[in-house]
Amino acid sequence: MAKLESYSDIVGEDVINYLRQLAELLKGKKVVHVNSTMTGGGVAEILTRLVPLMRELGINTEWRVISGTDEFFKCTKDMHNALQGSPIIIPESLFKVYEKTNAENAEKLKNELNSADVVFIHDPQPASLIKFFPQRKGKWIWRCHIDISRPSRYVWKYLRNFVVNYDASVFSIVDFAQRLPHPLYIIPPSIDPLSDKNRDLDKKYVSSVYEKFNIDLKNPVILQVSRFDRFKDPLGVIRSYKLVKNFIPNMQLVLAGGTATDDPEGEIVYEKVKASSGDDPDIHILLLPPDSNTTINALQRGADIILQKSIKEGFGLTVTEAMWKAKPVIGGNVGGIKLQVVNHHTGFLVNTPEGAALRIRYMLHYKNKTEEMGEKAKEFVRRNFLITRHLRDYLTLMVSLIYNIEERIEIK
Numbered sequence: 001m002a003k004l005e006s007y008s009d010i011v012g013e014d015v016i017n018y019l020r021q022l023a024e025l026l027k028g029k030k031v032v033h034v035n036s037t038m039t040g041g042g043v044a045e046i047l048t049r050l051v052p053l054m055r056e057l058g059i060n061t062e063w064r065v066i067s068g069t070d071e072f073f074k075c076t077k078d079m080h081n082a083l084q085g086s087p088i089i090i091p092e093s094l095f096k097v098y099e100k101t102n103a104e105n106a107e108k109l110k111n112e113l114n115s116a117d118v119v120f121i122h123d124p125q126p127a128s129l130i131k132f133f134p135q136r137k138g139k140w141i142w143r144c145h146i147d148i149s150r151p152s153r154y155v156w157k158y159l160r161n162f163v164v165n166y167d168a169s170v171f172s173i174v175d176f177a178q179r180l181p182h183p184l185y186i187i188p189p190s191i192d193p194l195s196d197k198n199r200d201l202d203k204k205y206v207s208s209v210y211e212k213f214n215i216d217l218k219n220p221v222i223l224q225v226s227r228f229d230r231f232k233d234p235l236g237v238i239r240s241y242k243l244v245k246n247f248i249p250n251m252q253l254v255l256a257g258g259t260a261t262d263d264p265e266g267e268i269v270y271e272k273v274k275a276s277s278g279d280d281p282d283i284h285i286l287l288l289p290p291d292s293n294t295t296i297n298a299l300q301r302g303a304d305i306i307l308q309k310s311i312k313e314g315f316g317l318t319v320t321e322a323m324w325k326a327k328p329v330i331g332g333n334v335g336g337i338k339l340q341v342v343n344h345h346t347g348f349l350v351n352t353p354e355g356a357a358l359r360i361r362y363m364l365h366y367k368n369k370t371e372e373m374g375e376k377a378k379e380f381v382r383r384n385f386l387i388t389r390h391l392r393d394y395l396t397l398m399v400s401l402i403y404n405i406e407e408r409i410e411i412k
């Protein structure tokens with residue numbers, strides 16, 4: 001795994017030195033991240049890389065994953081959907097399962113979380129853990145990765161009862177935040193440019209991956225990489241592809257995705273996607289195992305067009321990943337995609353399958369303009385969405401909470 005020093009070629013030596021200086025203030029502190037899945041989805045992706053880097057900086061960092069039954073994950077998925085605005089009714093009995101599961105996990109994590117200096121609780125799944133730690137010594141941060149700007153009111157009211165007990169909350173973008181009686185921080189997520197998902201690959205390898213899936217790179221390829229989740233709008237992607245195919249008959253579509261262990265809906269959506277693609281041999285639905293990082297990297301590098309046509313999106317790491325590979329993205333005009341896709345500069349924002357189809361045709365036609373946008377996209381990510389920036393924000397947040405600094409931090 002890449003060492004901190006290796007990032008200086010990408011972001012400059014000063015950035016790395018600054019991280020080391022900040023981390024001096026946190027040497028030996030115990031930090032625990034808690035979430036609900038080890039693989040699948042953006043949170044796991046980020047923690048996989050962030051945790052080793054924090055350790056390298058001398059911070060005693062752990063990552064724990066809560067466990068639960070299918071019923072628990074059904075409840076948290078419903079909560080997730082309701083918090084992102086779906087009109088879902090969650091029966092009282094499921095809320096009981098939610099709290100009971102958190103109580104059981106709290107028991108297992110008791111000593112570790114009670115003695116930690118900082119605890120990051122990621123997303124709603126483990127949010128009620130805090131209720132079981134009245135003796136906690138450290139600062140607890142609720143790190144919300146999803147869009148809760150227009151939640152189902154009663155679900156948010158329920159969850160808020162737990163969240164108010166935290167010392168701070170972190171949201172990915174301003175639009176997602178809710179009013180809370182503690183400091184709120186805005187920290188967008190990031191990608192790791194040196195991970196298998198994002199490091200440079202040679203062209204031969206990229207071609208070999210496409211060959212393996214029987215996809216012909218001589219013909220244009222549209223790609224969307226996403227869990228099979230309805231908010232990612234895979235059916236809308238198929239519709240866009242079909243509209244384009246009327247004009248460009250050799251067009252191919254690749255929908256690459258897997259399911260996350262904390263997402264019980266994946267299979268249903270996958271079946272719907274298969275049904276909607278019918279027997280079109282140019283639609284390739286790839287169900288990838290969780291460790292397909294280099295494969296995804298190659299798919300993103302080889303595609304002509306990258307879509308992320310989400311209708312709701314926390315941040316959209318797949319967008320960042322594509323942009324880092326100098327690919328402008330056609331993205332849904334929602335959530336964190338809006339922060340990354342600067343319309344007409346680093347990609348295009350779209351609201352409908354028709355809009356996406358129009359932009360696909362534009363990009364295929366104006367290759368030079370597309371290349372120019374791709375270069376801008378890469379620089380935009382370098383400046384804003386790499387893991388070194390993310391690490392700096394987390395270190396700053398921890399320093400300010402531990403030392404109760406409200407306005408400024410002095411580093412030597």
Ligand code: UDP
Nearest residue numbers: 041042045226227256257258288316317318
């Ligand atoms: N991803 C993956 N395999 C898949 C689908 C997605 O490794 O089959 C990765 C993807 O490359 C990205 C992350 O999972 O790094 C998804 O993060 P994003 O923020 O785009 O969406 P989320 O799944 O968190 O809603």
